[in-house]
Amino acid sequence: MGGYFVWQFWSGPKFLIQLFWNVERMLLKAFSVSLMLQTLFSHWHRDAVQYRGGFGDIGLAFAWNAISRIIGLLVRTIVLLLWLITSILIAIAIPLICLFFIAWPVLTLVALFLGFRDGSWPHILAACASMLILAWVYERTRPGHTAGPNIAKEAHSFADLIRILKKHPQAQEFFGRLMIPAEDVNTIVAELEGSGMSWDTFQQSIQNKNILGVCVAACSNPALKHILQKYQLRDEDIAFMLWWLQERADEEAQAKRWWSREHLANVSGVGLSWAAGYTPFIDAWSHIPRGDLWDVSYGHEEEVRRLINSLARRSQSNVLLVGQAGTGRLGVIRRAAQEISTSSAHIALNNQRIVYIHIGELLGLGSSVPEQLHIIAKALLEMERAGNIIAVLDGVSSVLGGMGALPAGRQGGMLNATDILVPFLTSQTVRTVIIMSDEEYDEGIAQNEELAHLFDVVRVRPLSEDATLHLLALAVRLWESEGNISIPYQTLRETIERTSAILPNIPYPERAFDVLEEALASVRGELRRGDTHLLLPEEVTAVISRKLGFDMSALTDNAGKNLLGLEDVIHERVVNQSEAVRAVAHAMIRARAGVRNTKKPIGTFLFLGPTGVGKTETAKALAYAHFGSSEYLVRLDMQQFQEIDTLLPRLTSLIEVHPFAVLLLDEFEKASRQVQQLFLTVFDEGYVKDTHGRSYACTHMIIIATSNAGSEFIRSNVLADGTLPQGFNQKLTEHVLSQDIFTPELVNRFDGVITFTPLSPNHIREVARRMLAALNMRLDEQHGVGVQVTDELIDYLVSVGFDPEFGARPMARAIQDTVEYAVSEAILKGSLVAGQSMIIDPRQFG
Incomplete structure (x- = not known):
């Protein structure tokens, strides 16, 4: 009262x-x-x-x-x-x-x-x-009327808690966004009570006594970890939901407060245009592009503030807004325009208005160079005479003629309007913002002192994954307002996690927005009138799979099962190397189980051993087991790369095209020390940057560096049974380091240093049998014929195809020069036809 x-x-x-x-x-x-x-x-x-x-x-x-x-x-x-x-x-x-x-x-x-x-x-x-x-x-x-029920006053038991959680809209949205059904809400409360927690203790765990605080306290209780895991949720997901729903509640409450200063400040003044010059031509072509990516604002507050402060200067108030398309440059413009229109930006910018012009649209109005230059000059003059314009110019690089100093016209095949722009930029009656990409600035205006000194540069960097997730959440209301679709939190999280290592040329937030909007468009195209749909994470995964040509759901579903039998899969391809195969399999199982750091590659290995002992075959087997096919092995011959500038384009191109792959760094010891050290960042941080600063993530890759370093040391320590002494791996590592082949910090970055032992003649016999079996499969598929594998043939092949220094590598050439040639000759002569199996007498080879 x-x-x-x-x-x-x-x-x-x-x-x-x-x-x-x-x-x-x-x-x-x-x-x-x-x-x-x-x-x-x-x-x-x-x-x-x-x-x-x-x-x-x-x-x-x-x-x-x-x-x-x-x-x-x-x-x-x-x-x-x-x-x-x-x-x-x-x-x-x-x-x-x-x-x-x-x-x-x-x-x-x-x-x-x-x-x-x-x-x-x-x-x-x-x-x-x-x-x-x-x-x-x-x-x-009344104060606090939007806070919802006070749990301390309205609930006195867990039974009351269930009743409140079921009936309150915010609680329903909280659990609905997390895809937790109503029956599991009952389970959550029942397990809270069953865990031995008293009602008073639970009340004390609630930080905010409103409904969202209750939901967070219930889901964050340690006794309910197994329920969160059932829905693949973590504590940070619960904290995010609190932020998200609180933001929505504050936004809805603010929208209802029509009397607030913020709402009333949106009124436009009747005298703004009266104090400014007429701009009929500009008004016909001025519009800030709209889109979900630009209509919400989050994460670029510093860039907005720097833009406003630069525009507020008394003189030379020109700004270059530099960044990749998709980083949110137009979002920065829209946010600044909103603050300026409500007179909350800077007193010097009151009564100013932002005008967005794309130069390309103006050029389309003219059919000749003089006509196009006249149209540009007309637009600039009208804005200059208006006296209250902040001109946002996009596409200006197309009319700077390579930044040369020739008269206005065409220069180097490009339109050159520099002589028209410079007086406009030095005018005291207009402020200018020019939108450019990093490449356009670095290769253009930054090289032209006449233009560069006229601007402050504000760089718009790509948003982080976390900031993009927040931006997606704020944009959900725009997508859902179109009707019939609901977007849960897991779908937003899946969008971020699945796009983190793909499409590096598209920055955040546009990368995530493109994928989510494509998934929404795909679902809406199949909905019937009146239907409603919950956009599931699997539908986002399907869109990404189509973009990449790679079934990401198969990776999720089957990779774990394949890895459990990884040793057997590798041994189907690789002879001997039991210790090496076991070490690789154990490391991969740890990674697949989620123990690994997800910001690093799936696994990084250094394979040491002589030539031809199965290092590359092991890498192929890993590609098959983890990604479903040996085709997901990509190779770099490291002896070709002695300079970082020659490696980076090739490496980033491979990562962009094959974000899910086994990357084989062959003959790693032959790369220069500078190139080797570049991979410290790759192994440690999970990404590499190109010359323009773009990040290429390797977090879905297995990286294997192979090397013949220490081969003689390995051979000299092989025991009579073909194995290596206990603890030899550590001795080999120390030996390689003592030879200054690799640096200690580089070797320590690998998840495992794997030793491969030389092959004996008996091992080579098994290699020959497997190669002949593979040959027979090809012959049967192509011609319906085969070759009988006899001991005499195997003995002959071992005698010509085994070299202790090169291992099994000469065997493929031996089979090609003998068996394959004999079969080919017989097929051409007609002496070997479909249904027959050829017996080869090794004596015919001399």
């Missing part, structure tokens, strides 16, 4: 006074009072005639300018008088309305008393209606 009296006799009147003050501020802006006073005797629409000589001209100029000033004075005086009258009326109304508000309950009680005394039902009904209206106003304007 005490809260009501405070509201009725203090908070309510205070609110009314604030309301009227906000209205008064709105009127100041609506009538453009400050601007009207500043320009009271100025020309109407800056419409003035310059004296050009001659007695007749001076008379005409004087008459025209006098008329222009008189018209301006009359109109502005009338507007100021209207404002003054309105303000006086409001000033008179404020105390009267406040007195009535304070007396409202007293007058209601008096009316009710008189009604009962006189038996007047109209008085009684009027008094009752007055009480209902008063109660409604109190409920809508």
Whole structure:
């Protein structure tokens, strides 16, 4: 009850006074009072005639300018008088309305008393209606009316908690966005109670006593970790949901507060255009592009502030807004325009307006170079004469002619409007923002001192993954407002996680927006009228799979199962190397189980051993087991790369085209030390940057560096049974480091240093059998014939195809020169036809 009296006799009147003050501020802006006073005797629409000589001209100029000033004075005086009258009326109304508000309950009680005394039902009904209206106003304007139920007051047990969570809209949205069904909400509360936690203890764990605080406290309890894991949720996901729904609640509450200063500040002043010059041509072509990516703002606050401060300078207030397309440059422009329009940006920018022009659209209006230059000059002159324009120019690089110093016209095949732009940029009556990419700035204006000194440079960097996730969440209301689709949190998270290592040429946030909007468009195209749909994470994965030509769902579903049998898969391809295969398999299983750091590559290995012992075959087997095919092995011959500048284009191109792959760095020891050290960042941070600063993520790659370093040391330590001594791997590592082949910090970055042992003649026999089996499969598919594998043939192949120094590598050439040649000759002669199996006598080879 005490809260009501405070509201009725203090908070309510205070609110009314604030309301009227906000209205008064709105009127100041609506009538453009400050601007009207500043320009009271100025020309109407800056419409003035310059004296050009001659007695007749001076008379005409004087008459025209006098008329222009008189018209301006009359109109502005009338507007100021209207404002003054309105303000006086409001000033008179404020105390009267406040007195009535304070007396409202007293007058209601008096009316009710008189009604009962006189038996007047109209008085009684009027008094009752007055009480209902008063109660409604109190409920809508009292402090904290939007906070929702207070759990400490409305719930006294877990049973009460279930009732509140089921009926409250914010609780329903909280669990719905997390894809937790209603029956599991009951389970959550039941397990809280079953964990031995008392109601009082649970209440103490609630940081905010509103409904969102209750939901967070329930889901963050350690006893419910298994339920969160069921829906693949983590503590940070719960914290994100709190932020997201609180932002939505604040936004909805703010939208309802029409009386707030922020809302009323959106009114445009009637005198803005009167104090500026006419801009009919520019108005026809000026528009800031709209889109979900630009209509919401998050994460570029520093760039917005720097842009506004640079524009507010007294002189040379020109800005180059530099960044990749898709980083949110137009979002920065829209946010600055919003602040300027509400007079909350900077006092120097009050009464200014942002005009966006794409130069390409202007060029399309002309059919010849002189005509195009004339159109550009016309647009720039109109903005300059207006006097209140902040010109945002896009596509300017197309008319800078390679930044040369030739006269206006064409230079190097490009239109050159530099001589027109420079006077415009040095004008004191216009502010300019030019939008450019990093490449256009670095290779263009940055090299031209005449233009570069005219600008402040504000770089718009790609958003981080976390900032992009927040931006997506803020944009959900725009997508859902189109109807029929609901977007849960897991879909937003999946979009970020799945795009983190792909499409590096498209920066965040556009990369994530493109994928999500394509998924929405795909779903909407299949919906029938009246249907509703929950956009699932799997649908985002399907869109990315189509973009990449790679089934990401198969990677998720099958990779773990394949890795459990990884040793067997590798041994199907690789002879011997039991210890090496076991070490690789164990490391990959740890990575696949989620123990690894997801910001690094899936696995990084250094394979040490002689040539031809199975290092490359092991890499192929890994590609097959993890990605579903040996085709996902990409190779770099490292002896070709002695300079980083030659490696980077090739490496980034491979990562861009094959973000899901095994990257084989063959003969890694032959790369220069500088090139080797580049991979410290790749192994440690999971990305590499190109010369333009773009990041290429390797977080979905397995990186294997192969090397023959230490081969002789390995051979000299092989035991009689073909194995290596216990602890030899550490000795080999120390040996390689002592030879200064690799640096210690580089070797320590690998998840595993794997040793491959030399192959014995018996191992080579098995290699020959497997190669002949593979040959027979090809022959059967292509010609329906085969070769009988005899011991004599195997013995011969081992005798010519085994070299202790090169391992199994000569065997493929031996089979090609003998068996394959003999079969090919027989097929051409017609002596070997479909259905037959050829017996080869090794003696025929001499």
